[in-house]
Amino acid sequence: MKQVSVNEKAGITFSSAIKSFLRQDPDIILIGEIRDEETALLAIRAAQTGHLLLSSLHTNNAIGSIARLRDLGVANYLLASTLSCVIAQRLVRKLCPMCKVKIKISPKKEKELGLNGNIIYKKKGCESCFDTGYRGRIAVAEILELSNKMRSLIEEGKSTMYLENQMIDEGVLTLKQSISDLIQAGITDDEEFYRVSYD
Numbered sequence: 097m098k099q100v101s102v103n104e105k106a107g108i109t110f111s112s113a114i115k116s117f118l119r120q121d122p123d124i125i126l127i128g129e130i131r132d133e134e135t136a137l138l139a140i141r142a143a144q145t146g147h148l149l150l151s152s153l154h155t156n157n158a159i160g161s162i163a164r165l166r167d168l169g170v171a172n173y174l175l176a177s178t179l180s181c182v183i184a185q186r187l188v189r190k191l192c193p194m195c196k197v198k199i200k201i202s203p204k205k206e207k208e209l210g211l212n213g214n215i216i217y218k219k220k221g222c223e224s225c226f227d228t229g230y231r232g233r234i235a236v237a238e239i240l241e242l243s244n245k246m247r248s249l250i251e252e253g254k255s256t257m258y259l260e261n262q263m264i265d266e267g268v269l270t271l272k273q274s275i276s277d278l279i280q281a282g283i284t285d286d287e288e289f290y291r292v293s294y295d
Contacts, residue, residue, distance in 0.1 A: 098122075114138045118145060127151040136168040143178040157271055158182040158240040159260045162250060176242075176251035184238040186292045188275060188284050191217055192225035196282065209286055210276040217282040234283060236274035236292070 100113045117125055129152045130136050143149045155161045161182045196217040206214050219229020240263055272293050278284040
């Protein structure tokens with residue numbers, strides 16, 4: 097494993113580091129975060145050479161990553177040909193099992209939360225959770241493996257809303273759906289649904 101810290105004063109630019117890595121024929125390249133156009137384009141160029149490249153972006157969901165890369169100047173045809181999987185993840189607070197309480201919710205709220213039933217658990221607070229109502233966290237993820245259909249839609253420049261609908265049609269479990277499942281199971285509450293869904 098090789099790691100390089102970018103230090104422009106020492107002559108180690110991001111561009112030169114990526115070019116150097118590509119000459120070493122790595123199995124996997126990890127870029128901490130794609131923040132600007134130069135990084136995005138270099139990452140895409142590295143992926144085009146057949147290298148597995150992993151990185152992170154700050155977006156609200158998986159489809160948001162496609163929009164962000166477009167905003168950074170990556171052409172649709174490059175996205176369609178190089179992206180293979182996009183994962184969006186969040187940490188959701190777990191209700192304290194010692195003090196959580198059952199409540200009945202309205203049909204409107206049940207629909208809003210995407211639940212099948214009007215009973216959910218809410219936080220209360222006790223000595224065990226230091227009166228927060230929560231103990232621990234659990235990860236929720238939205239995993240989008242790009243199908244041929246999705247690649248075609250990206251290449252055509254379809255909107256993020258269109259892509260999100262396609263993702264749902266393909267059976268991808270969204271972050272909201274994952275959190276709804278946790279609410280249904282009594283693991284978390286509606287506050288976490290709103291916090292994560294509208295973050």
